[in-house]
Amino acid sequence: MTIHNSVLELIGHTPMVKARHLDTGVCQLYLKLECMNPGGSIKDRIGVSMIEAAERAGRIKPGDTLIEGTAGNTGIGLALVAQQKGYKLLLVVPDKMSREKIFNLRAMGAEVILTRSDVAKGHPEYYQDMAERIARETPGAYFINQFGNPDNPLAHETGTGPEILAQMNGDMDAIVFGCGSSGTMTGLSRYFAEAAPQVELILADPVGSILTQYINEGVLSTKSGSWLVEGIGEDFLPTISDFSRVKKAYAISDKESFMAGRELLMKEGVLGGSSSGTLLAAALKYCREQTEPKKVVVFVCDTGNKYLSKMYNDYWMLDNGFLEREAKGDLSDLILRPYAKRDTVVVGPNDTLTIAYQRMKMYDVSQLPVMEDEKIVGIVDESDVLLHVHTDHERFKDLVSTAMVRDLEVLDVSAPIEALMPVFDAGKVVIVLDGGRFLGLITRIDLLNYLRRRVQ
Numbered sequence: 318m319t320i321h322n323s324v325l326e327l328i329g330h331t332p333m334v335k336a337r338h339l340d341t342g343v344c345q346l347y348l349k350l351e352c353m354n355p356g357g358s359i360k361d362r363i364g365v366s367m368i369e370a371a372e373r374a375g376r377i378k379p380g381d382t383l384i385e386g387t388a389g390n391t392g393i394g395l396a397l398v399a400q401q402k403g404y405k406l407l408l409v410v411p412d413k414m415s416r417e418k419i420f421n422l423r424a425m426g427a428e429v430i431l432t433r434s435d436v437a438k439g440h441p442e443y444y445q446d447m448a449e450r451i452a453r454e455t456p457g458a459y460f461i462n463q464f465g466n467p468d469n470p471l472a473h474e475t476g477t478g479p480e481i482l483a484q485m486n487g488d489m490d491a492i493v494f495g496c497g498s499s500g501t502m503t504g505l506s507r508y509f510a511e512a513a514p515q516v517e518l519i520l521a522d523p524v525g526s527i528l529t530q531y532i533n534e535g536v537l538s539t540k541s542g543s544w545l546v547e548g549i550g551e552d553f554l555p556t557i558s559d560f561s562r563v564k565k566a567y568a569i570s571d572k573e574s575f576m577a578g579r580e581l582l583m584k585e586g587v588l589g590g591s592s593s594g595t596l597l598a599a600a601l602k603y604c605r606e607q608t609e610p611k612k613v614v615v616f617v618c619d620t621g622n623k624y625l626s627k628m629y630n631d632y633w634m635l636d637n638g639f640l641e642r643e644a645k646g647d648l649s650d651l652i653l654r655p656y657a658k659r660d661t662v663v664v665g666p667n668d669t670l671t672i673a674y675q676r677m678k679m680y681d682v683s684q685l686p687v688m689e690d691e692k693i694v695g696i697v698d699e700s701d702v703l704l705h706v707h708t709d710h711e712r713f714k715d716l717v718s719t720a721m722v723r724d725l726e727v728l729d730v731s732a733p734i735e736a737l738m739p740v741f742d743a744g745k746v747v748i749v750l751d752g753g754r755f756l757g758l759i760t761r762i763d764l765l766n767y768l769r770r771r772v773q
Contacts, residue, residue, distance in 0.1 A: 325401055328354055328361045329476055333484040333614070338584040339597075344604035344611045347489075349481060351618050352589060356397040357390075358619035359477070363500055364394030366472035367461055368402065377459050379403035385461040386410070386448030388497060388548045389418040390619050395461065396425040407458075409448040414547060417623040437541060438553045463498040465556035473504025481505075481614055482513055490611035491517040493600040495549035495592050495618065496528055499558035506562045520566035521599030523574065526550030532566035545571045545627075545637070546591045548619070567599035572639045574598055575628040578621065582629075588621035591628055638770040647730045648737075648749050651767045652757035656686075661757050663688045666695065666718035670702055673717050677702075684746055686758060687721045693748060693755045695721035730756055737764055 351359035399406040411434035452460035525542025541552035578594025600615035634640040654660035684698035705720040747759040
């Protein structure tokens with residue numbers, strides 16, 4: 318058994334797995350598990366490539382500060398390499414990134430600056446522009462610039478591409494990838510143009526990105542939309558990009574991406590991230606369109622461990638309209654966590670305030686119904702606990718019954734939505750009953766989410 322001298326030696330040489338349970342039509346689909354890299358994504362490859370190339374060129378040395386703008390995975394790859402090689406790292410990231418990615422980056426020692434995700438290139442708060450400006454204003458800093466760095470695609474031209482072709486024994490017909498910095502696409506395009514020109518290059522792109530229209534119609538739009546999938550899709554053409562050999566692009570919606578990612582886990586046991594879902598959805602569309610059998614490779618480009626609070630969180634999926642419950646046409650449609658399904662986080666009157674506080678923290682809620690023998694007898698929220706304990710922290714040991722509110726704002730499930738606003742105006746949450754049976758709570762954000770979903 319080989320013993321490695323550094324975690325960096327584990328980058329690359331990721332497994333290839335044949336999909337067995339997905340509907341791939343007449344085709345065979347192979348999953349390139351880039352999620353198995355030590356940093357959890359394909360971007361580990363370019364992290365090593367770009368930093369080591371800068372070292373060889375004498376542009377950086379240990380102790381220097383590296384700066385980059387990233388949607389997350391490149392940042393983790395860079396943080397892994399910087400950590401092992403002794404560099405300081407500052408990353409500018411858009412605020413739509415998952416909490417897990419941000420926590421991961423900070424835990425690895427990177428300094429993280431969050432910026433707006435709703436602005437386009439050219440805006441001073443656009444993550445790439447901000448990173449470049451900070452690098453320019455920081456003495457001795459080195460701007461990595463993944464979008465213009467030739468050592469980004471080189472990692473895939475000399476590493477990823479040959480690795481894939483060898484694993485497939487030279488027998489493959491198409492490969493499906495995404496495009497963020499365009500390094501993967503450009504590097505693979507250059508490699509396969511020489512080594513296996515018959516291989517079709519297929520782009521998976523989020524709806525809202527300009528790249529699908531550019532590939533399929535030759536039109537370069539100046540207007541992009543927004544999307545929740547992280548790490549792929551663009552509102553401009555990166556400097557290093559080469560789209561010349563990309564045969565076709567598929568525009569994949571956020572919902573398609575998230576559902577495909579969940580299907581990958583459910584059917585193949587592979588925990589992929591949001592962009593992996595985009596790639597899989599495109600690959601399945603491509604496979605199902607074929608009339609002749611083909612061998613198709615698709616990247617599982619990052620791990621789903623970074624998206625547990627989003628695409629693998631049923632509540633987040635429901636909030637965003639990606640999962641649906643059967644509509645009943647009453648107030649129960651607004652209840653995110655139905656009590657009958659044991660989704661509502663509750664507390665008992667004889668539990669301590671410490672327990673109530675811990676449950677609020679654990680489940681990220683600000684109020685708890687107080688249940689006794691399946692009957693709601695009160696409600697306790699953060700302010701109730703604070704008022705009770707702020708002068709004496711020992712009162713955390715008191716019972717919930719000593720701090721809970723007993724005067725409840727109750728509505729029958731058949732009440733109109735308009736009946737919610739007076740309760741909210743009074744600063745309270747709505748308790749929904751069906752007869753005497755407790756169904757759940759409705760908060761302001763529940764109403765907002767419900768109204769937003771109706772216009773999607």
